[in-house]
Amino acid sequence: MDKETWEEFKKEFPKAEIKEIDGKPTVIVDKDEVVMVCDFLKRHGYTLPASISGVELPDRFEIVYHLFSISKATWCVVETFTSKDEPIVPSVYEVFKAADWQEREIFDMFGIIFEGHPDLRRILLEEGEDDFFPLRKDFNEDGSPN
Amino acid sequence: MALRTEEIIVNVGPQHPSTHGVLRMLVTLSGETILKVDPIIGYLHRGMEKIAEKRTYTQYLPFTDRWDYLSPMFNNMVYSLAVERLMQIEVPPRAQYLRVIAMELNRIASHLVWFATFTLDLSAVTMSAYMYGFREREEILDLLERLSGGRMLYSYICPGGVRGDADDEFLRKLDKFLDTFPKKVDEYETFITQNRVFQLRTRDVGILPLETAINYGVTGPCLRASGLAFDIRKAQPYCVYDQFSFDIPVGDKGDCFDRYWVRIREMREAVKIIRQAMENLPKGDILKKLPPQYKVPEGEAFVWIESPRGALGVYLISDGGTKPYRLKIRAPSFSNLSVINEIARGMKVQDLIAILGSLDILLGEIDR
Numbered sequence: 001m002d003k004e005t006w007e008e009f010k011k012e013f014p015k016a017e018i019k020e021i022d023g024k025p026t027v028i029v030d031k032d033e034v035v036m037v038c039d040f041l042k043r044h045g046y047t048l049p050a051s052i053s054g055v056e057l058p059d060r061f062e063i064v065y066h067l068f069s070i071s072k073a074t075w076c077v078v079e080t081f082t083s084k085d086e087p088i089v090p091s092v093y094e095v096f097k098a099a100d101w102q103e104r105e106i107f108d109m110f111g112i113i114f115e116g117h118p119d120l121r122r123i124l125l126e127e128g129e130d131d132f133f134p135l136r137k138d139f140n141e142d143g144s145p146n
Numbered sequence: 147m148a149l150r151t152e153e154i155i156v157n158v159g160p161q162h163p164s165t166h167g168v169l170r171m172l173v174t175l176s177g178e179t180i181l182k183v184d185p186i187i188g189y190l191h192r193g194m195e196k197i198a199e200k201r202t203y204t205q206y207l208p209f210t211d212r213w214d215y216l217s218p219m220f221n222n223m224v225y226s227l228a229v230e231r232l233m234q235i236e237v238p239p240r241a242q243y244l245r246v247i248a249m250e251l252n253r254i255a256s257h258l259v260w261f262a263t264f265t266l267d268l269s270a271v272t273m274s275a276y277m278y279g280f281r282e283r284e285e286i287l288d289l290l291e292r293l294s295g296g297r298m299l300y301s302y303i304c305p306g307g308v309r310g311d312a313d314d315e316f317l318r319k320l321d322k323f324l325d326t327f328p329k330k331v332d333e334y335e336t337f338i339t340q341n342r343v344f345q346l347r348t349r350d351v352g353i354l355p356l357e358t359a360i361n362y363g364v365t366g367p368c369l370r371a372s373g374l375a376f377d378i379r380k381a382q383p384y385c386v387y388d389q390f391s392f393d394i395p396v397g398d399k400g401d402c403f404d405r406y407w408v409r410i411r412e413m414r415e416a417v418k419i420i421r422q423a424m425e426n427l428p429k430g431d432i433l434k435k436l437p438p439q440y441k442v443p444e445g446e447a448f449v450w451i452e453s454p455r456g457a458l459g460v461y462l463i464s465d466g467g468t469k470p471y472r473l474k475i476r477a478p479s480f481s482n483l484s485v486i487n488e489i490a491r492g493m494k495v496q497d498l499i500a501i502l503g504s505l506d507i508l509l510g511e512i513d514r
Binding site for chain 1: 187188191193195197200231358360361362363365374376381382445446447448450457459461472474476480481484488513514
């Protein structure tokens with residue numbers, strides 16, 4: 001993004017923290033703002049939702065959106081957090097259709113609920129009665145819970 | 147008697163030759179028209195991301211072969227790139243060139259499998275194109291075996307460089323292959339490209355508009371067929387791709403034929419790249435040796451490369467230990483398949499097979 005757009009971004013989202021991680025501009029935002037931030041970035045050229053990933057940190061879950069601008073060949077990364085007791089994040093499905101499957105995968109693997117997702121169900125694992133989320137750190141590789 | 151219409155649900159797969167693996171689809175039909183496609187995936191889920199968290203960086207390399215088992219070089223490459231980025235390793239120039247040769251050979255091999263199975267899906271058995279694709283692939287597998295020791299799963303590209311040097315015999319055979327292969331592609335084209343049945347089955351079938359493609363995160367030949375010349379080898383060059391001259395084949399409409407046409411031309415471009423890499427192959431080391439177990443500095447890296455199916459990415463987070471803290475795989479087939487409901491809607495049921503074949507998905511990578 002050029003300077004003007006960053007100024008506009010800061011004006012629109014004063015609470016967002018801007019950093020540079022791994023050579024990519026990264027904005028860390030509150031989860032309530034994440035849909036608006038993604039929409040803003042989409043309008044400013046970051047149209048390709050390359051990847052949406054879930055990460056478990058010791059005290060919270062992190063959702064990382066890697067957005068790419070094809071015309072400028074640059075990245076913008078959006079990070080947001082949610083607590084472990086109540087893992088709920090708004091869905092960005094309305095902005096990026098790619099979120100449909102990517103968020104389902106995160107739900108499948110971490111049990112994070114995406115509010116507003118049209119069809120939130122398991123995608124890779126079988127639907128079952130048990131609540132098990134394999135990519136959580138307290139889940140062992142052999143399938144046994146801690 | 148009054149005519150009655152009724153929606154029916156047809157189950158395709160998971161064991162079906164045209165699903166290219168174990169993909170199941172619930173297809174809602176009204177007569178022969180598709181109303182909705184719901185792909186059900188996960189039959190090949192092996193927990194590749196979880197396994198990464200429990201293995202050291204060296205141990206995990208052979209697992210990467212098994213993400214997309216038709217193009218393991220790219221999986222090795224993207225994993226190695228992520229580790230190298232965090233460790234800030236400089237790779238010797240000869241290794242960089244060998245990586246490009248190995249990857250582009252693998253790209254041709256992967257496209258040949260796609261070509262063979264795609265024509266088979268469209269019942270081109272009588273035209274023998276299926277066997278022709280596998281005939282040339284065999285030559286490439288021999289070449290890669292000479293280079294890496296493996297025919298299917300290589301673990302050839304590793305953090306720090308490559309695990310085997312190109313000898314004279316390899317280069318001689320490669321030279322011969324590069325001379326003959328473009329003629330073989332001409333041969334395929336005489337069979338298929340102008341074939342009337344093939345044209346009828348693929349033209350204007352499964353049109354993917356550019357806007358939709360980007361919004362769903364579709365990349366690779368499928369995106370380029372929709373008319374956008376986006377190729378990571380050009381947009382964000384890695385390895386030494388910035389030193390080669392090659393074109394990005396682009397389609398205009400985004401139908402099945404364009405996706406076919408883009409891949410056929412990509413094979414020719416790959417030959418060009420290998421030729422340049424072979425002629426400029428520098429001398430020197432091929433591997434910057436790392437100990438069997440090493441620590442990767444704390445940090446995170448997201449890298450992506452242009453695999454035969456699209457943008458293959460790895461998001462690697464290290465906590466400074468000997469194992470990855472988190473490794474997320476951005477699989478191109480996963481995003482490419484997610485668009486199928488969008489483009490198959492309104493088409494006839496037999497077109498679904500053509501569309502699925504033209505997307506060139508690979509279930510090992512989708513399910514991980």
